[in-house]
Amino acid sequence: DSPGGLTFELAAETPLMLIRFNALLEQVNQRYPQATVKMRHWDYDSLDAITRGEVDLGFTGRETHPRSRELLKLMPWFIDYEILFSDRPYVYLREDHPALQETWDLETFLRYPHISIFWERSDTWALDEVLREMGRTRNIAMSLPGFEQSMFMAAQPGHNYIATAPHYCHHYNQLHQRKLVTLPIPIDEAQAQKLTVPFTLIWHKRNSHNPKILWLRETIKALYGSPLR
Incomplete structure (x- = not known):
């Protein structure tokens, strides 16, 4: 047994x-x-x-x-x-990211370069579908293998990248003492439900x-x- x-x-x-x-x-x-x-x-x-x-x-x-x-x-x-x-995805930015000095809305979210992950052989996911429905796109400036790498890069100094990852990554970042600010994706609730x-x-x-x-x-x-x- x-x-x-x-x-x-x-x-x-x-x-x-x-x-x-x-x-x-x-x-x-x-x-x-x-x-x-x-x-x-x-x-x-x-x-x-x-x-x-x-x-x-x-x-x-x-x-x-x-x-x-x-x-x-x-x-x-x-x-x-x-x-x-x-869970739902959230946005992760380092503590001194310039976006934190602006109104947190869709325009601010899309103004900065994004770190994406290569998931199921694709650099895009449901968020990009939701943005496409709104007639918008994000600037994917970096693609990495997984959330660990995207969190690590988002925490590095000297850049304006932002990362998007599940909310549970907040706990993962705390374990690794990464100083990242967590914000909701600035879209309405009906669209956010599609990201669950x-x-x-x-x-x-x-x-x-x-x-x-x-x-x-x-x-x-x-x-x-x-x-x-």
Whole structure:
């Protein structure tokens, strides 16, 4: 019932996972002594890796914009999932950013160069769809592999870049003592709702009753089910 030598394969959005990853490791080691935990960053191929059995469980954000390719309802029929919580993206600026001396509105938001991330083989995401509907675009001056890198660059001195990332990154930045100011994206509520991100556990249906995966799901839910509180 507590076999040694098990391997847990996770594909996860790493800034979120790292916030409480040490606590997860402690619980894995207590429940399954000598287990190995392997974590890879969630990317374009992760869903296929779950299908092939190379990954036990995925943990990542999806999109809710009606034209997004990352909608949960577009998941293959053989994939099961559970939403743990929903979040929204926010803007991150260093403490002496010139935008903080201006009225925080859409004009200010679009006036400065943006740091984007390369997500699911694209530099744009639901925010860019919302802006396009409004007849606007943002200046993506830098594209990086993930939120960790975008937060790091946003905190560096001597530039006017701004980053956009989930609100939970505020906690991640506190852990790393990054002095970043967090602001809402300056759009109305109807448009902001299209940016809601459901953070979701994802697994193959064949693992729905696997004791190891069931235990892992419940453990992650206990650790990450309400990270904004």
